[in-house]
Amino acid sequence: MPPATSTTTTTTSTPSPAQPGTRVPDHRGRTDLDRTGLDLTGNPRVRVVAVELLAAAWHVLRRTTFDYRGADGRWVRQQRETYDRGNGATVLLYDPDRATVLLTRQFRFPVYVNGHPDGMLLEAAAGLLDDDDPETAIRREAQEETGVQVGALERVFDAWMSPGSVTERLHFWAAPYTPAQRTGAGGGVAAEGEDIEVVELPFADALAMTLTGEVADAKTIMLLQWAALHGPFRTR
Template sequence: MTSSTSPSRNPRVRVTDVELLSSAWYVLRRTTFDYQHADGHWTTEQRETYDRGNGATVLLYDADGGTVLLTRQFRYPVYVNDHPDGMFIETAAGLLDADDPETAIRREAEEETGVRIGSLEHVFDVYTSPGSVTERLHCYAAPYDPADRGTGGGLAEEGEDIEVLELPFPKALEMIGTGEIADAKTIMLLQWAALHGPFRPS
């Protein structure tokens, strides 16, 4: 077991076994561990964790024009869980792979939206689904100039078919309420922009 699968930072947790279940796409493990409850007694627990690596995302905004730049692409997992057509609206994002978060999101933003990011602001980090997925998502915001936009659209060799959406910021917020935007990272970043970011009340 590696330190990533059997950490020792919490004395109330003792990992006893880690079983690899799948590594066909990402890594699925089943871990057995002893856990000490608040009243002092111990129980043996099992959890499955899905490790797809960490990621980064960015909210691209034009404060002067009052717009944000989002993407729309087909997401099969949401399609099979009652999303109307699987065409999901979200901020540009991707896995870190071997890069640091800032390098990764600059790469992903240019590939998906055609925007070459200049200044970049780190907003927060979040765990996207802590009950089963190990991913930590690094969230950023960055201004863009509509005149400097490239093509975007993603990488065809990776099967990406990404539509770039330039939306008035009030419309994007409204789409959270209507359910047209249902992506967690996108909702968090839009709400940050409204409360503390470039579109906060003056």
């Protein structure tokens, strides 16, 4: 390990010349995927040494080697794998007059393989930003998944959902809706393999379901609790 006064040279790993996503484009036209993080300078206790591209099938898996200076002043070399799927947005759709919320139910294989009984999760509408800004993206996702043409949006907060391994930052929103704003059937985009059920629930029932495990999705729990504590259904 280098001493505290040493200078660490920043380098990349040496990929195969033909490895897609490095010097040559992958199937999505991306290059230099092995260079993310090499220019970070915001934390003087962290020196990125090398970035290795492990996979880029759709999202990107990297292994990064860096030197980290602990509180005792010693430098320790560490490695971390990060999964980069881009950033996302989610929205709690609520009807203040009828005291309801509009959620979705869809199959999630990762939770199914990790012990969920059937993999069918109740969730707030959400999706990746892709090339859009957060507000544009969540309007698109709400329309696709629930059929709601969203009007006024309220920014709630941003959060990193799994900071130990996933780079995604999620932008949280809330928006009122009325039955008249459900201009489409929702259900997601069939061409993308989405098969989404739209579920309208009394807000009180949805909040109670966070304690029974019937609502077990983190972003949805966070939005429902926000709505109860600080949002449209807070007790004054």
